[in-house]
Amino acid sequence: MNAVLEGYDLVKRFGAAVALAGVGLAVGRGEAVAIMGPSGSGKSTLLHCLAGIMKPDAGEVRLLGQRVDTMRERERSALRRTRFGFVFQFGQLLPELPAEENVALPLMLGGVPRGDAVRRAREWFGPLGLGGMEERRPGELSGGQAQRVAIARALVTRPAVVFADEPTGALDQATGHDTMRLLVEATRGNEASLVVVTHDPQVARWCDRTVEVRDGRILSGEVRDGHAPGGPYPGHGSGEAVTRVFPGVSR
Amino acid sequence: MSGLLGLSWRLLRGGGRSGLLGAGLTAAAVAVSAALLLFAVSANLAFQGRADREAWRNPVEARTGAVAVEAVRRDYVRDRPITVVDLAALEPGASPPPGLDRFPAPGEVWFSPALAELARELPDGQLADRFPGKTGGVIGDEGLVHPGELLVVRGQEPDSPVMAATATDDPRGGAAPTKISDFTGKATSDAEGYQALALIATVLMVVPLLVFGGAAARLTVARRDQRLAALRLVGATPGQVVAMTVAEAVITAFGGALAGTVLYGLLIPVLTRIEIAGGSWFASDMWPGVPYTLAVLAAVPLLVGLSAVVGLRRVVVSPLGVAKRETPPAMRFVRVLALLAALAAVPALGAGTAAGVVAVVLGLAFLAINLTGPWVVGMIGRITARTARGPARLLAGRRLVDDPKAAWRTVSGVALTGFVAGFIGFLSPAGGLFGDADATTLRLSVPAARAPQLTAEARERLSAAGVPARVEVTGGGGRRVLTVAVGKAAGDEAGDGKAAGKDKDEEKAAREGASASGRSVEGSASAAAVDRARTALDGLVPGRGATTAADEEVFSVLLLGDIGTGTVVVLTVSFLVAIVSAGITAASSVLDRRQTYALLRLAGTPLEVLDRARRAETLIPLAVMGGGSIAVGVFCAVPFAFSSVNVSGMVILLVCVVLGFAGVTGAGAASAPLLRSVTADPAPRPD
Ligand SMILES: Nc1ncnc2c1ncn2[C@@H]1O[C@H](COP(=O)(O)OP(=O)(O)O)[C@@H](O)[C@H]1O
Numbered sequence: 001m002n003a004v005l006e007g008y009d010l011v012k013r014f015g016a017a018v019a020l021a022g023v024g025l026a027v028g029r030g031e032a033v034a035i036m037g038p039s040g041s042g043k044s045t046l047l048h049c050l051a052g053i054m055k056p057d058a059g060e061v062r063l064l065g066q067r068v069d070t071m072r073e074r075e076r077s078a079l080r081r082t083r084f085g086f087v088f089q090f091g092q093l094l095p096e097l098p099a100e101e102n103v104a105l106p107l108m109l110g111g112v113p114r115g116d117a118v119r120r121a122r123e124w125f126g127p128l129g130l131g132g133m134e135e136r137r138p139g140e141l142s143g144g145q146a147q148r149v150a151i152a153r154a155l156v157t158r159p160a161v162v163f164a165d166e167p168t169g170a171l172d173q174a175t176g177h178d179t180m181r182l183l184v185e186a187t188r189g190n191e192a193s194l195v196v197v198t199h200d201p202q203v204a205r206w207c208d209r210t211v212e213v214r215d216g217r218i219l220s221g222e223v224r225d226g227h228a229p230g231g232p233y234p235g236h237g238s239g240e241a242v243t244r245v246f247p248g249v250s251r
Numbered sequence: 252m253s254g255l256l257g258l259s260w261r262l263l264r265g266g267g268r269s270g271l272l273g274a275g276l277t278a279a280a281v282a283v284s285a286a287l288l289l290f291a292v293s294a295n296l297a298f299q300g301r302a303d304r305e306a307w308r309n310p311v312e313a314r315t316g317a318v319a320v321e322a323v324r325r326d327y328v329r330d331r332p333i334t335v336v337d338l339a340a341l342e343p344g345a346s347p348p349p350g351l352d353r354f355p356a357p358g359e360v361w362f363s364p365a366l367a368e369l370a371r372e373l374p375d376g377q378l379a380d381r382f383p384g385k386t387g388g389v390i391g392d393e394g395l396v397h398p399g400e401l402l403v404v405r406g407q408e409p410d411s412p413v414m415a416a417t418a419t420d421d422p423r424g425g426a427a428p429t430k431i432s433d434f435t436g437k438a439t440s441d442a443e444g445y446q447a448l449a450l451i452a453t454v455l456m457v458v459p460l461l462v463f464g465g466a467a468a469r470l471t472v473a474r475r476d477q478r479l480a481a482l483r484l485v486g487a488t489p490g491q492v493v494a495m496t497v498a499e500a501v502i503t504a505f506g507g508a509l510a511g512t513v514l515y516g517l518l519i520p521v522l523t524r525i526e527i528a529g530g531s532w533f534a535s536d537m538w539p540g541v542p543y544t545l546a547v548l549a550a551v552p553l554l555v556g557l558s559a560v561v562g563l564r565r566v567v568v569s570p571l572g573v574a575k576r577e578t579p580p581a582m583r584f585v586r587v588l589a590l591l592a593a594l595a596a597v598p599a600l601g602a603g604t605a606a607g608v609v610a611v612v613l614g615l616a617f618l619a620i621n622l623t624g625p626w627v628v629g630m631i632g633r634i635t636a637r638t639a640r641g642p643a644r645l646l647a648g649r650r651l652v653d654d655p656k657a658a659w660r661t662v663s664g665v666a667l668t669g670f671v672a673g674f675i676g677f678l679s680p681a682g683g684l685f686g687d688a689d690a691t692t693l694r695l696s697v698p699a700a701r702a703p704q705l706t707a708e709a710r711e712r713l714s715a716a717g718v719p720a721r722v723e724v725t726g727g728g729g730r731r732v733l734t735v736a737v738g739k740a741a742g743d744e745a746g747d748g749k750a751a752g753k754d755k756d757e758e759k760a761a762r763e764g765a766s767a768s769g770r771s772v773e774g775s776a777s778a779a780a781v782d783r784a785r786t787a788l789d790g791l792v793p794g795r796g797a798t799t800a801a802d803e804e805v806f807s808v809l810l811l812g813d814i815g816t817g818t819v820v821v822l823t824v825s826f827l828v829a830i831v832s833a834g835i836t837a838a839s840s841v842l843d844r845r846q847t848y849a850l851l852r853l854a855g856t857p858l859e860v861l862d863r864a865r866r867a868e869t870l871i872p873l874a875v876m877g878g879g880s881i882a883v884g885v886f887c888a889v890p891f892a893f894s895s896v897n898v899s900g901m902v903i904l905l906v907c908v909v910l911g912f913a914g915v916t917g918a919g920a921a922s923a924p925l926l927r928s929v930t931a932d933p934a935p936r937p938d
């Protein structure tokens with residue numbers, strides 16, 4: 001497999017508690033991986049280790065073959081900024097910035113001039129169903145809309161991997177599904193890989209593969225074959241999304 | 252209620268590390284506020300105390316039942332005034348004045364401790380010889396304005412010539428012999444003036460203090476919003492929610508107020524050293540006493556509680572209390588019009604305008620700046636956001652637009668201090684205005700009829716004392732002025748060239764000193780020679796001392812010095828409040844937004860960008876509004892300005908600007924480690 005991100009034998013302890021007890025996971029280019037499991041099983045910890053947010057106590061993390069876990073905080077921070085995208089449950093948008101500037105912020109942090117950054121950010125609003133919301137502020141958006149802005153923000157830098165930790169956990173089921181579908185489509189359309197923690201089996205079905213975590217170990221790794229990046233995916237009734245063109249593809 | 256209190260206490264402790272930190276910040280803010288409030292109260296009481304202790308030397312004529320005659324005059328030694336009180340009992344057993352344990356017998360002299368010491372230090376011919384007689388005792392603190400005061404009380408016979416002296420023209424010069432029935436007296440107009448100034452200073456200090464304390468309370472409440480909204484959702488009644496939050500705020504504030512009282516107690520020894528009107532303070536002056544302390548201890552938590560209630564209204568009204576973040580409506584331009592209106596009145600003012608009118612206009616300008624602040628902050632926020640190229644400026648600008656009032660609160664203290672600094676800095680008279688007056692020519696007003704005789708006697712006394720001087724009579728009418736130019740060649744006078752050897756040395760030293768200080772050598776005489784002349788001339792005219800033009804200016808010089816001291820004190824307090832409030836606001840804003848900050852950091856946002864944004868968020872409005880306030884302050888001062896360029900005022904201003912920026916930057920930087928620690932949590936959640 002053409003792995004973009006690999007984790008080997010990851011161990012993470014919090015005091016006496018073992019959050020990860022030797023976990024290995026590889027994420028292919030453009031692959032969407034769902035991580036499922038009961039609360040407290042170590043899903044978030046796994047995601048944090050893979051994303052270079054936490055250093056594992058043992059094991060290795062590699063992005064395109066390069067060690068991530070041994071980097072210093074400053075380098076990992078730069079890596080997260082440039083190579084990864086993040087969608088959290090809520091609270092990641094700066095309330096005082098208009099939606100478009102929230103999306104443009106990662107680009108500006110990367111040194112893109114403001115005009116360019118905002119223009120590139122705006123390209124995401126239409127495809128994500130946010131047309132006309134560019135200048136609204138997070139407080140003026142619904143939960144689902146705010147999460148879609150967060151998705152745009154995660155993808156605007158064209159990251160290699162997008163990490164999402166229960167990104168629809170705070171939304172009702174219908175909105176959650178819509179949002180998650182957009183997340184999967186948009187990452188795939190952008191040729192980015194996706195690692196998403198979710199409780200929703202329906203969501204997991206849209207991904208290429210589901211990984212089940214229990215007590216800091218991986219139970220099963222079910223691979224769903226036959227879905228090339230950008231292709232149609234099961235459980236996804238409407239063809240509408242496929243016709244969307246995400247900015248990443250157009251470039 | 253005790254159940255509720257218990258719950259509040261658990262709520263306070265259960266807030267976790269950052270909750271406790273928030274409460275700690277509130278407590279710290281309240282402690283500083285309480286300490287400064289105690290200082291403000293004490294300062295007023297201290298001036299009141301001085302006025303009361305001085306009142307007995309400002310006699311009120313008794314129409315009936317006079318028991319004594321009191322005469323007061325000013326004498327001078329070096330550049331310090333001495334208050335000379337002459338008392339004659341009209342009836343035996345008259346009660347003594349404050350600080351004396353019995354009524355001084357005729358011929359007796361009572362010294363204040365400072366004067367007694369000075370009389371011992373200086374040669375007798377310069378000071379002690381002016382007050383011959385048997386020492387009756389030392390005047391106690393109750394009779395002294397300040398610990399270093401130079402005061403002498405002399406017992407006289409009722410028919411002594413001193414007790415028949417006429418009044419001087421200057422009310423500060425003392426009081427002509429007055430029949431009194433007791434030593435109540437009344438406050439001098441100088442003392443009342445100082446009390447008025449103290450009151451103005453108090454207003455300048457207390458208004459920002461109250462705003463600051465209230466803001467601190469509301470900050471705690473803001474952080475509790477969500478938790479309390481949750482309590483409301485699970486069915487707590489509004490009353491219970493209010494009671495719990497208020498209890499929490501009051502507990503915190505009471506702790507802070509106690510700490511502030513202790514802090515103030517520790518500061519008293521330092522504060523007593525502040526010299527006003529030529530003297531420092533008794534420790535008891537600076538101690539407000541139990542009732543006032545209790546009042547502050549009760550009032551501060553009460554105000555914080557009230558402030559908490561106001562802050563809570565929103566949560567209580569709606570269970571979905573957490574306000575939606577929307578673009579706030581832009582501030583109204585009316586705010587600026589208010590300032591312009593206040594400023595329009597300024598050119599109409601002038602040196603002749605009544606003090607009350609000036610105070611009102613100044614107060615209005617002060618308030619108008621405060622009102623205009625958020626509008627200006629919002630506007631510079633929009634400009635900053637629009638012109639920002641990098642992320643830090645953009646974040647800062649948007650933050651300013653988002654909540655200009657909060658941003659203004661952070662810097663308002665320092666900016667308003669700018670107004671005070673600008674006003675005083677521009678007004679404070681140049682050093683040359685006073686203090687250059689002739690300090691070597693003594694003048695003594697004499698009845699015209701006796702002028703020739705007194706002139707001769709003066710020459711005789713001066714030559715006996717070995718003081719070279721030229722004595723002349725000037726003026727016309729019923730009163731003539733005897734002028735004694737100490738150190739001047741006396742021309743055809745008897746004292747010509749006969750200066751004693753010790754004088755020559757002294758004069759030589761004086762000349763060297765004078766030329767070193769750049770003054771004209773010509774005609775200068777040592778302070779010692781002048782004091783010897785004063786001593787020699789003492790009693791030439793009963794109840795009158797010879798004074799120099801510099802002596803007569805002493806009070807003006809002191810007053811100007813005091814205005815300077817007052818400025819420094821008020822500015823220090825303002826800066827303390829401003830900087831502490833900037834620090835607390837910065838820390839609270841980190842705590843309030845820690846989830847967003849933490850998530851931004853997880854997503855790879857460099858903390859330096861956040862730090863830079865936070866810095867810009869305070870420094871940009873500070874620069875604009877601080878500069879603006881200084882300009883407004885200067886503008887308000889223009890109608891009263893004595894002189895155009897003023898070095899000391901500009902120095903004050905410059906120091907203020909540097910301190911303001913350094914302080915606010917430092918206060919913001921102090922919360923950088925907090926930002927680091929709260930964003931280190933990889934699973935940030937709101938409270
Ligand atoms: N910062 C932390 N400090 C201590 N224990 C933690 C920390 N983060 C996670 N844990 C523990 O590690 C285990 C796994 O947590 P987590 O990865 O958050 O689980 P999940 O996301 O699957 O709900 C849990 O037992 C949790 O209590």
Ligand SMILES: [Mg+2]
Nearest residue numbers: 043044045165
């Ligand atoms: Mg989790």
